[in-house]
Amino acid sequence: MADSNDDYPHGWHKKSEIERLIFSGLHGAPQPNADEKRRYLGLNREQVMAVLFDHQVKEPAIYIEVANAIKDPRAAIMILNGSIDVIFTAKYKTLAAAAGLHVTTVSGPEYSPATGLVVASDAAVDLEIIECGSRSSRLRSFGISDALIKCAGKKVCRKCFGLIKSKVPAEAINYKQLNLIDSLTGEYCPAHGDSE
Ligand SMILES: [Zn+2]
Numbered sequence: 001m002a003d004s005n006d007d008y009p010h011g012w013h014k015k016s017e018i019e020r021l022i023f024s025g026l027h028g029a030p031q032p033n034a035d036e037k038r039r040y041l042g043l044n045r046e047q048v049m050a051v052l053f054d055h056q057v058k059e060p061a062i063y064i065e066v067a068n069a070i071k072d073p074r075a076a077i078m079i080l081n082g083s084i085d086v087i088f089t090a091k092y093k094t095l096a097a098a099a100g101l102h103v104t105t106v107s108g109p110e111y112s113p114a115t116g117l118v119v120a121s122d123a124a125v126d127l128e129i130i131e132c133g134s135r136s137s138r139l140r141s142f143g144i145s146d147a148l149i150k151c152a153g154k155k156v157c158r159k160c161f162g163l164i165k166s167k168v169p170a171e172a173i174n175y176k177q178l179n180l181i182d183s184l185t186g187e188y189c190p191a192h193g194d195s196e
Contacts, residue, residue, distance in 0.1 A: 039112050041079040046124035049075055050117075052132055057081075057116030058088045061152030064170040065132040066092065069119040070099045076122040082107030084116055092117060142167045148191040151175065155182060157189035 036045045050069035057080075069075055070092075078096040080089045082105045089105075096103050096119070139149045144167060148160050152174040156164075161177040178187055 038110060039115055040120070041081060041106050041111050041115055041118045043077075043079065043118060043120050044124075045130075046126050047120040047122070048118055048130045049121060049125060049127055050119045050132060051115060051130050052117040053114055054081060054084055054116035056132060056135075057084055057092070059135065059152070061135055061171075061174040062091050062095065063132050063135060064173070066117065066119055067095060067170070067173060070095050070101060074121040074123075074125055075099070075101055075119055077102045077104065077120050079118045079120070080105045081111060081113070081116050083113060089117070139168060139171065144168065145191065151191050154190050155187065156191050160189055160191045 033044055037043065039045075040048050040051065049072060050063075050066045052063055052066060056063060070078065078092065078101050080092070080103070086093075093103055101119070136146070136149050140146070144164070148156065148163070151160070155176040155178045157178050161172070161175055164175055165172050178189060
């Protein structure tokens, strides 16, 4: 076995059955799910209920797919990538803690830097779709303007808030409504630059 001193079983699939057995005995069995664990911040894919890329976590809005996964009674844990600043993760931490999930942060080269957040069960759930598509594209498909999409986390006028509530009700968690006092103090709707 020319490559028996390799740390990783290079050429693994070309090895004969007996070589595999020997190699496993010497180095421990290879882990077919090592890539999965790297991608899902230490978890297996079968446990995962929702996953966000790091750039998605850094958006001001809360992804409603994640909010829904947190509320799911099967959810037990939320893992955050420690490379992301707490100003971006706080909104998810608050939600998860309120729902009684165990929240933990991991960091190190064994975790994919592209993965920002994982919500998971402590058992296999085998969900078909765990990735979350672009929030902007989804809202655009409901006829929401780019300006209003970008107002996530801000106060908007009654009309804009009503539009969100009627077209994509779950997205209301990402908006607040300007009140009368705001209007009197000259606050305007950031989605279009006036108060009505
Ligand atoms: Zn408005």
